[in-house]
Amino acid sequence: MVSLEAxxxxxxxxxxxxxxxxxxxGKPEIFLQNGIVQAVVRxxxxxxxxxxxxxSLGHNFADTLSRRTEHYYSKFSGEHHAQAQHDGIASAHDRxxxxxxxxxxxxxxxxxxxxxxxxxxxxxxxxxxxxxxYERVETTGDAVRFRSRLGQATLEKRIELVHNRLTATYxxxxxxxxxxxxRIDLAMPSCDGxxxxxxxxxxxxxxxxxxxxxxxxxxxxxxxxxxxxLVVLLCSPPAHVVGQPHLxxxxxxxxxxxxxxxxxxxxxxxxxxxxxxxxxxxxxxxxPIMQA
Numbered sequence: 001m002v003s004l005e006a007x008x009x010x011x012x013x014x015x016x017x018x019x020x021x022x023x024x025x026g027k028p029e030i031f032l033q034n035g036i037v038q039a040v041v042r043x044x045x046x047x048x049x050x051x052x053x054x055x056s057l058g059h060n061f062a063d064t065l066s067r068r069t070e071h072y073y074s075k076f077s078g079e080h081h082a083q084a085q086h087d088g089i090a091s092a093h094d095r096x097x098x099x100x101x102x103x104x105x106x107x108x109x110x111x112x113x114x115x116x117x118x119x120x121x122x123x124x125x126x127x128x129x130x131x132x133x134y135e136r137v138e139t140t141g142d143a144v145r146f147r148s149r150l151g152q153a154t155l156e157k158r159i160e161l162v163h164n165r166l167t168a169t170y171x172x173x174x175x176x177x178x179x180x181x182x183r184i185d186l187a188m189p190s191c192d193g194x195x196x197x198x199x200x201x202x203x204x205x206x207x208x209x210x211x212x213x214x215x216x217x218x219x220x221x222x223x224x225x226x227x228x229x230l231v232v233l234l235c236s237p238p239a240h241v242v243g244q245p246h247l248x249x250x251x252x253x254x255x256x257x258x259x260x261x262x263x264x265x266x267x268x269x270x271x272x273x274x275x276x277x278x279x280x281x282x283x284x285x286x287x288p289i290m291q292a
Contacts, residue, residue, distance in 0.1 A: 015142035015161060030144050032161040037284060039161050047134040047146045047157055048115030052166060054284045057229050061284070064114040064185045064262040067107070067248050102256055107249050114185045114246070114262070117159065117168045117280070121150050122179040129181055132157075150178070167281040175274035182280060184265040185246055186231060188224045191260040192245055195225035208263050211244040222263060232283040237275060239267040 015034040022029050027044040040051035040062075052061040112118055112131060120129035134146035134157060143160035156171045170180070190196030192209025199221040205212045214220070216238040223230040233241075243265050247258040269275060 017139065017141055017144075019139065030139060032142060032144070032159070034142070034161055034163070036164055037161060037166065039159070039166050041144050041159055042113075042115075043136050043146075044113070045133050045135075046113055046115075046118055046131065047136075047159070048113055048118045049159065049166065050113070050115045052116060052282070052284075054164075054229070054286075056286050057227060057284065059187075059189065059227060061186050061188075061231065061282075062115055063187045064246065065248055066110045066114045068109045070107075070249075070251075102249055102258065106247065106258065116166070116184050116186075116282070117157075118183045118185075119155075119157070119170075120181045120183075121148075121155065123151055123176070124178065127179070129179060150176075152176075164285065165281050165283045167279060170278040170280075172274070172276060175276050177271045177274055179268065179270050180275075180278065181266060181268045184233070184267070184280075184282070185262040186222065186265065186282075187262045188222060188227065188231075190224045190226045193226070197223050198243060199223055206243075208243075209245050209260060211242070213243075214241045217241045220265075229284065229286045232285065233265065234279075234281040234283065235267060236279045237269065239269055239280075241268075242266045 015032065017033075018031040019028050021027065027042055029050070030041045030043060032039045032041065036055060038051065038053040038055070039049050042048055042050045050062055053059070054061070119132045121132055122129040132148040132155060134148045136144065137147050138145040142162065143158055146157045148155045148157070150172070153176050154173045156173070158169045160167045160169070168182070188196050188208055190208060192207065194207070196208040198205050198208070198212055200214060200217070200219070205214065208222070217240070218235060218238050220233040220241065221230050222233070243263060245260045246262040246264045248261055250257055250259050267280060269278060
């Protein structure tokens with residue numbers, strides 16, 4: 001039987017682009033679509049990809065819940081105390097019970113949006129990175145281009161959709177030393193379950209619920225048996241990559257617990273030797289292409 005992805009390959013669909021403010025927040029979304037994959041880029045200064053849909057897999061890899069302040073977080077501050085009802089038993093929603101160990105950092109709201117290719121820059125390799133501030137400069141049929149000032153330099157970011165690959169290309173002009181980071185949040189159906197794993201150079205450094213760190217990485221596969229496919233991360237030049245679960249804190253009748261929302265990949269390049277161009281790509285495949 002020929003797969004849906006293979007049938008789509010044979011059709012060779014033409015890419016198209018549409019722009020609209022879908023969520024009515026005053027910041028337009030740019031829809032890149034080619035019949036195989038759809039990517040939605042938000043023009044909000046961060047220029048992230050906020051939706052990445054695979055039609056053959058029926059999944060949105062950017063469907064990630066951000067950390068935000070919830071009203072029940074007041075129970076962690078000591079301001080809230082369980083109140084006994086008429087029969088002397090507190091409501092299940094008023095009791096404070098921890099299913100997991102939860103610290104103050106676990107309930108801090110996200111300062112930046114969750115998505116794909118959320119970028120930061122530091123002029124000094126060992127200093128603190130600051131968010132980039134992008135302005136859109138060009139939109140074509142299969143790509144959108146942004147520009148950000150980095151002191152005396154300029155960073156250009158081009159997001160392009162070709163076949164089953166989403167690519168972010170960064171160019172620095174003039175070339176200068178510094179540290180560049182991009183964060184990618186991928187919603188993987190297996191989350192921290194046993195069916196999701198990283199594959200790197202034929203080995204398995206861990207599951208999605210574990211923290212991994214790899215130096216000089218060029219290729220990393222995220223295999224998800226529940227999804228029935230995988231995402232392959234490609235980058236050039238090699239990057240320092242940290243993968244870890246993105247967790248939020250929720251309250252249920254059984255207590256407070258951490259819930260995994262996505263795999264967070266942080267890619268970093270320390271430019272002791274200036275880099276002119278950085279390319280990061282995500283390929284979506286229906287069937288695994290790497291075996292452990």
